[in-house]
Amino acid sequence: MINTMECAVDAQSLISISLRKIHNSRTQRGGIKLHKNLLVSYVLRNARQVYMNEKYAEIYRMQQYEEVMTVCNEIQELNPLDLVEDCEEQTGDCCGSANESASLCGALLPVSHQAPAVQHLQPSSACSVPLALQSEEVCKAPEPSFYRSCCAEAYPVSNCDFSPVNNMHCNKTTVLDLDTHVVTTVENGYLHQDCCASLQQCCQGAQSPAKKRKLDFGYYVSEIEEVPDFTPCKRAKFEDSSYASTEPLDTSNISNLISIFGSGFTGLPKPLDSSQSEIPQYARHINVQHT
Amino acid sequence: MAGAGGGGNDVQWCFSQVKGAIDDDVAEADIISTVEFNHSGELLATGDKGGRVVIFQQETENKSQPQCRSEYNVYSTFQSHEPEFDYLKSLEIEEKINKIRWLPQKNAAQFLLSTNDKTIKLWKISERDKRPEGYNLKEEDGRYRDAATITTLRVPVFRPMDLMVEASPRRVFANAHTYHINSISVNSDNETYLSADDLRINLWHLEITDRSFNIVDIKPANMEELTEVITAAEFHPHQCNTFVYSSSKGTIRLCDMRASALCDKHSKLFEEPEDPSNRSFFSEIISSISDVKFSHNGRYMMTRDYLSVKIWDLNMENRPVETYQVHEYLRSKLCSLYENDCIFDKFECCWNGNDSVVMTGSYNNFFRMLDRSQRRDVTLEASRESCKPRQVLKPRRVCAGGKRKKDEISVDSLDFNKKILHTAWHPQENIIAVATTNNLYIFQEKVN
Numbered sequence: 001m002i003n004t005m006e007c008a009v010d011a012q013s014l015i016s017i018s019l020r021k022i023h024n025s026r027t028q029r030g031g032i033k034l035h036k037n038l039l040v041s042y043v044l045r046n047a048r049q050v051y052m053n054e055k056y057a058e059i060y061r062m063q064q065y066e067e068v069m070t071v072c073n074e075i076q077e078l079n080p081l082d083l084v085e086d087c088e089e090q091t092g093d094c095c096g097s098a099n100e101s102a103s104l105c106g107a108l109l110p111v112s113h114q115a116p117a118v119q120h121l122q123p124s125s126a127c128s129v130p131l132a133l134q135s136e137e138v139c140k141a142p143e144p145s146f147y148r149s150c151c152a153e154a155y156p157v158s159n160c161d162f163s164p165v166n167n168m169h170c171n172k173t174t175v176l177d178l179d180t181h182v183v184t185t186v187e188n189g190y191l192h193q194d195c196c197a198s199l200q201q202c203c204q205g206a207q208s209p210a211k212k213r214k215l216d217f218g219y220y221v222s223e224i225e226e227v228p229d230f231t232p233c234k235r236a237k238f239e240d241s242s243y244a245s246t247e248p249l250d251t252s253n254i255s256n257l258i259s260i261f262g263s264g265f266t267g268l269p270k271p272l273d274s275s276q277s278e279i280p281q282y283a284r285h286i287n288v289q290h291t
Numbered sequence: 292m293a294g295a296g297g298g299g300n301d302v303q304w305c306f307s308q309v310k311g312a313i314d315d316d317v318a319e320a321d322i323i324s325t326v327e328f329n330h331s332g333e334l335l336a337t338g339d340k341g342g343r344v345v346i347f348q349q350e351t352e353n354k355s356q357p358q359c360r361s362e363y364n365v366y367s368t369f370q371s372h373e374p375e376f377d378y379l380k381s382l383e384i385e386e387k388i389n390k391i392r393w394l395p396q397k398n399a400a401q402f403l404l405s406t407n408d409k410t411i412k413l414w415k416i417s418e419r420d421k422r423p424e425g426y427n428l429k430e431e432d433g434r435y436r437d438a439a440t441i442t443t444l445r446v447p448v449f450r451p452m453d454l455m456v457e458a459s460p461r462r463v464f465a466n467a468h469t470y471h472i473n474s475i476s477v478n479s480d481n482e483t484y485l486s487a488d489d490l491r492i493n494l495w496h497l498e499i500t501d502r503s504f505n506i507v508d509i510k511p512a513n514m515e516e517l518t519e520v521i522t523a524a525e526f527h528p529h530q531c532n533t534f535v536y537s538s539s540k541g542t543i544r545l546c547d548m549r550a551s552a553l554c555d556k557h558s559k560l561f562e563e564p565e566d567p568s569n570r571s572f573f574s575e576i577i578s579s580i581s582d583v584k585f586s587h588n589g590r591y592m593m594t595r596d597y598l599s600v601k602i603w604d605l606n607m608e609n610r611p612v613e614t615y616q617v618h619e620y621l622r623s624k625l626c627s628l629y630e631n632d633c634i635f636d637k638f639e640c641c642w643n644g645n646d647s648v649v650m651t652g653s654y655n656n657f658f659r660m661l662d663r664s665q666r667r668d669v670t671l672e673a674s675r676e677s678c679k680p681r682q683v684l685k686p687r688r689v690c691a692g693g694k695r696k697k698d699e700i701s702v703d704s705l706d707f708n709k710k711i712l713h714t715a716w717h718p719q720e721n722i723i724a725v726a727t728t729n730n731l732y733i734f735q736e737k738v739n
Contacts, residue, residue, distance in 0.1 A: 014629075017630055029385055030383060030384065030385035030387075030408060030471070031382040031383065031384070031408075033471065034470055034471070034489045034490075035489055035520045035522065035579075038518075038519075038520060038539060039539065039575060039579060039635065042575035043573060043629065046575075
């Protein structure tokens with residue numbers, strides 16, 4: 001019987017349900033069912049995308065707001081008389097200048113307007129990954145080695161100089177090199193190399209615990225409890241305490257799950273180095289979105 | 292021919308028989324996992340989770356009672372597969388029979404292929420209704436006689452005995468599949484057959500057990516790049532070089548074995564673009580194809596995914612020619628169905644003898660008859676309540692929402708533990724076999 005209560009189609013609960021299924025499949029008779037686990041991993045990925053998009057949007061919005069307020073405060077210190085007009089003017093120009101900045105405007109507007117911003121954001125960033133995911137080959141990136149962060153495109157005015165003289169059509173795009181994991185920012189045609197220490201730490205942090213993972217199925221049960229350890233690298237980046245309550249499995253570890261299952265099927269333990277030496281391509285897409 | 296007529300609303304279906312235990316406490320081993328008529332329809336085989344095969348035989352028609360269509364009675368029962376343990380991988384191999392396929396009859400004996408997750412077996416089912424009597428050197432019970440006591444010679448003769456049906460394993464095709472076998476299909480050449488697991492398809496010769504040819508391999512070099520698996524495969528009914536396989540992504544590939552030894556490159560790819568308005572967390576799951584079946588005439592094929600049945604014309608790859616919703620009312624319940632694992636149920640589908648009607652199962656012991664020629668469909672139920680001989684089955688209706696009419700059943704009242712995954716249609720007559728969890732129902736066309 002289906003529970004007549006409306007089941008929470010909530011990304012977070014789907015993630016935990018999916019993980020539970022994957023965990024339970026290990027003890028089911030007949031061995032791990034590849035087909036079922038593949039389907040569960042799709043649900044896990046979909047749920048994680050939605051969940052991370054929501055979180056990312058929220059955090060980025062807060063960061064942008066803080067940045068703008070900081071700039072406003074700085075202006076205020078320099079020129080207390082112009083502050084209010086400038087900020088409002090910039091906000092208005094923001095809204096008017098580019099379609100993409102509608103989300104940022106949404107972020108700057110009172111809370112009641114923030115919901116539409118999230119909805120606007122989701123399709124634009126969801127499209128970035130699923131474009132690849134939904135194609136026949138999951139690994140195909142939109143561009144060979146660089147990945148355009150749609151989230152960044154939605155906020156073209158970040159770090160813009162808010163002085164009234166400047167042209168508000170500032171172009172800033174953040175790109176992440178999938179192979180080197182270096183983040184670069186292109187601003188007004190000039191290239192900045194961002195030192196993405198925290199990003200690299202994230203990626204490395206995601207990898208090193210993975211290396212600790214043993215391929216022996218017998219130990220997997222205890223390793224599930226280690227899963228929360230993977231999230232600290234993300235927490236270091238966002239410093240958001242709301243993360244502490246949920247333990248979504250890091251997507252790079254999802255791919256490791258599959259590699260663990262895969263090695264189990266072949267019956268031959270894969271050398272740890274070869275299987276976890278690089279983040280697989282579809283996981284890279286998702287990593288980019290959230291880092 | 293009455294038998295080949297439509298099975299939709301023109302035909303009234305009535306109860307014929309039910310096989311299996313009545314109690315609600317179902318032993319896991321008794322769960323039916325496959326149902327298949329042989330080519331003449333005289334024999335009906337079922338496989339179960341306990342690794343057993345039960346074969347029913349249609350009794351020759353009773354001339355004095357033409358209304359009473361011949362019944363199916365147990366003909367042979369044997370243990371086909373036993374549970375095994377793979378010590379190298381520390382994996383238990385289930386004995387559950389995944390598929391049974393009959394070979395066309397060549398002589399007095401019957402042959403079928405049965406498979407579990409790893410091993411396929413060819414079984415010979417033969418009758419013995421006489422035995423030799425009057426040996427010179429042996430007593431009737433088999434003990435050898437003392438040669439010194441033999442004074443005369445006689446010629447042994449065959450004397451009738453009670454019919455005995457023997458099943459013996461003639462071939463065992465083992466160790467060719469790393470992943471779980473989901474399909475077997477006998478080729479129209481009657482010499483070869485294919486077996487498919489999640490990632491590979493192998494071609495066998497029925498006489499040769501120590502080797503097989505791998506004809507499809509979709510395993511990626513890096514397992515982390517795995518995006519789809521093979522879910523079903525079947526040979527074309529007439530073209531011995533053609534077969535199809537379906538994938539978890541909702542695509543079907545048609546391959547021609549004449550093109551190359553390894554058929555990784557398909558000849559045709561059948562795929563319908565996804566409707567973006569229906570996108571959900573579970574889109575990938577519900578688009579996974581659970582069964583693919585060629586029509587008897589070889590011009591069409593049918594696929595079953597979680598919510599629908601699609602008929603494809605082999606000459607048109609970009610979309611199916613017909614799509615039927617099996618239980619669209621479940622679309623809003625996908626989350627709950629994911630939680631209770633029902634969303635992973637693999638429903639099968641089948642054609643009637645002249646390809647005018649298709650049938651597939653659903654929940655609450657409902658099954659659906661989809662009449663292609665009349666564009667009508669009906670939902671029927673296999674239940675112990677409608678078990679009187681020749682009782683006509685009443686169409687059932689599910690109320691998706693709003694006010695429930697009389698005789699309708701609401702979606703929330705459906706029993707999702709009662710599922711019909713396996714159905715079979717007699718190749719010539721309007722006789723259908725429908726497997727509920729542990730019972731086999733046989734329904735026949737109402738004869739006036």
